[in-house]
Amino acid sequence: MKEILKVEGMTCSCCVGKVEKSIDQLDGVSSIKIDVDKEEVKVDFNKDKVTLGQIKKKIEEEGYKIV
Template sequence: MSETITVEGMTCGHCEQTVEEALEDVDGVTSASADRETESVTVEGNADTTELISAVDEAGYEASA
């Protein structure tokens, strides 16, 4: 399953990497690809959307489905 969520606050490549790593630590996520220009991240796997948003929020960014 592929899901795209909106992430606000990413301003550089390091931000993208931080978001990707936070999401890849969530059970069920096989990969995550963040793009600061579109303010989004595409997540592959079968994780719960609430858990994805929580992981991004805990990493210091604002996420929404």
């Protein structure tokens, strides 16, 4: 399933890399697309394997805020 998360605090390609890497570790995530200007993280995942809550937690652990 596809979800778009609003994430505050991402400012550059390094932030994008960090967020991507953190979510990518999760089993069941098939694609991640991040738009820094819009502060959006588009994620495509298998909801039988991973929950949106787990994805959000990973982003928050990197120090970004989900709005």
